[in-house]
């Protein structure tokens with residue numbers, strides 16, 4: 001099933017007085033339970049496309065259709081609601097909240113996404129996810145005391161704790177070494193299957209493509225080819 | 229989950245610094261304001277501690293109480309009409325003790341009243357500060373314009389005029405010293421109700437105080453000092469809250485990316501600001517009140533509870549405005565920016 005459709009998306013930036021078209025009409029549909037990988041040269045527009053799809057910035061043109069609704073016509077508050085309850089994000093850096101413990105990071109996410117569960121259910125959920133990312137033993141640690149890989153695993157836990165429909169990941173393994181990268185990638189792949197998530201991921205790393213169900217190559221703001 | 233509190237718990241040092249700034253600056257303002265008030269009290273406690281009411285002096289005195297002379301008729305007319313009104317006079321002068329040492333005092337005499345102590349002929353009631361100078365009940369004084377001796381009958385608290393202790397004397401003695409049979413002023417407590425005789429001019433307490441040139445000038449400087457302090461402290465608060473918010477922009481961006489509403493971020497900032505400010509103000513207000521009790525008696529320090537609360541409120545409001553203005557940037561933070569900026 002196509003849960004997420006990117007339809008004719010264009011994006012132009014003003015570079016001084018010059019108008020630059022960074023995305024030149026992107027059409028893409030993403031399937032539930034699949035990891036779609038976005039690859040391409042630096043500057044080809046991958047991150048721009050991902051953040052537009054995730055509702056973090058608007059497109060200049062075109063539609064983002066999620067669950068049959070066009071997000072491009074929604075107001076900021078509607079987009080924020082969808083983002084906080086239906087989407088999850090992982091980026092190159094974990095972007096954890098520095099003054100919250102691992103457990104509290106996840107608690108905050110549950111609060112914000114308004115998954116109406118009581119404290120005990122929340123704790124149970126958090127324990128489950130932390131076991132999944134193998135961070136249960138560090139649940140009272142602050143981000144400052146975690147290694148890069150540990151932080152990234154917490155970030156992934158935070159991205160999925162509220163059971164999002166779509167997971168966006170922009171070079172989630174860029175700050176990790178090869179072994180840790182494989183761990184994180186297989187984690188993302190497993191979660192996608194287990195929770196039937198629609199996952200869109202940008203990566204530079206050829207090695208990581210084995211974890212993708214579908215590979216999309218971008219060049220200069222356009223999609224070159226699909227590969228399954 | 230209360231993230232405002234969680235952040236304070238983790239970053240105790242940072243909030244402690246902010247709190248100590250609020251504490252020190254407000255303490256400074258409280259103390260200076262207490263000293264200013266003390267000076268003002270030292271200058272005019274005699275008048276300031278009277279209840280609210282009207283002061284009358286003769287019109288031809290041109291608003292200088294020293295030049296005012298009340299006709300006996302006019303005085304009687306007002307005093308019979310307003311039962312609790314009194315006529316009184318103030319003159320600066322000297323008392324010589326037995327060792328011929330001169331003490332500068334403000335002589336005050338009045339018609340029968342509960343507002344001032346009533347003194348018999350040949351007696352004097354002094355401000356308590358004279359007691360600290362070693363004067364005792366039963367001591368005698370002379371005065372260059374007075375034939376007899378004045379015997380100290382009692383001391384009374386907080387009676388100062390023009391930075392000198394007040395010496396209450398009998399009207400007859402006063403008339404002998406200053407060779408006049410006329411009183412200078414009438415004071416009528418309560419709201420202005422009686423009509424004023426044509427030859428008199430009425431002043432509210434504040435207006436009367438301002439006719440005393442030394443008082444007016446001093447008061448202006450003191451008020452200036454206090455308000456400058458309040459304004460500068462307010463700006464300091466605002467700047468510190470601003471710097472703190474600027475440092476937290478990336479954090480606000482991430483919280484927005486997670487899905488927190490802007491209003492939730494404002495609530496977080498306000499909670500922290502209120503917590504820090506209230507705690508610091510309580511501390512500095514308490515400390516300045518203790519200082520009020522413990523200040524050496526020679527130091528003019530006077531800080532009322534009302535003034536402390538008033539100033540605290542002003543500080544709180546200024547802090548709130550400062551934090552809110554600096555927090556306006558929160559509205560502008562884009563979550564995307566925070567994500568592209570890298571790790572915080």
Ligand SMILES: Nc1ncnc2c1ncn2[C@@H]1O[C@H](COP(=O)(O)OP(=O)(O)OP(=O)(O)O)[C@@H](O)[C@H]1O
Nearest residue numbers: 013014015022040041042043044045046047048049
């Ligand atoms: N806010 C912006 N304003 C102006 N130009 C921008 C903005 N964001 C991105 N660009 C430009 O758009 C182009 C594509 O950027 P984008 O980050 O999407 O590339 P990318 O494919 O993710 O590259 P990389 O692999 O290096 O991360 C770049 O030339 C970049 O300079």
Ligand SMILES: [Mg+2]
Nearest residue numbers: 046047048170
């Ligand atoms: Mg990129």
